[in-house]
Amino acid sequence: MYEHIIYAPYKHTYFAALPNMSERTISCSSLSKTYSMTGWKLGYIIAPERIVDVAKKVRDFLTVVAAATLQEAAVTALNFDDVYYKGL
Numbered sequence: 066m067y068e069h070i071i072y073a074p075y076k077h078t079y080f081a082a083l084p085n086m087s088e089r090t091i092s093c094s095s096l097s098k099t100y101s102m103t104g105w106k107l108g109y110i111i112a113p114e115r116i117v118d119v120a121k122k123v124r125d126f127l128t129v130v131a132a133a134t135l136q137e138a139a140v141t142a143l144n145f146d147d148v149y150y151k152g153l
Contacts, residue, residue: 066095069150081111088113099153100142107131107139 068077081090095108110120131139 066098068094069099069153091116096139096142099150100139102135102139102142105131105135107135 068079071077079092081087081092091110091112093108093110095106096102097105097107110117112120
């Protein structure tokens with residue numbers, strides 16, 4: 066959730082980007098902090114397809130769907146370029 070909120074000279078390293086880890090990693094994050102969407106509890110996972118397929122089934126039984134307009138705002142936020150994150 067805080068991968069974009071860091072202080073120089075440090076930089077975030079995604080665990081899945083390490084050698085041989087992409088197929089063994091589930092990355093979970095939220096839009097709350099980075100995109101000022103606190104209270105909406107909107108998040109996502111990045112994982113191998115077999116894991117995502119199972120996670121979708123779990124989600125269907127445990128969560129409520131976010132409003133369509135919020136989902137559209139999330140897509141816009143996730144497509145911000147690096148200038149946004151540097152200013153953050």
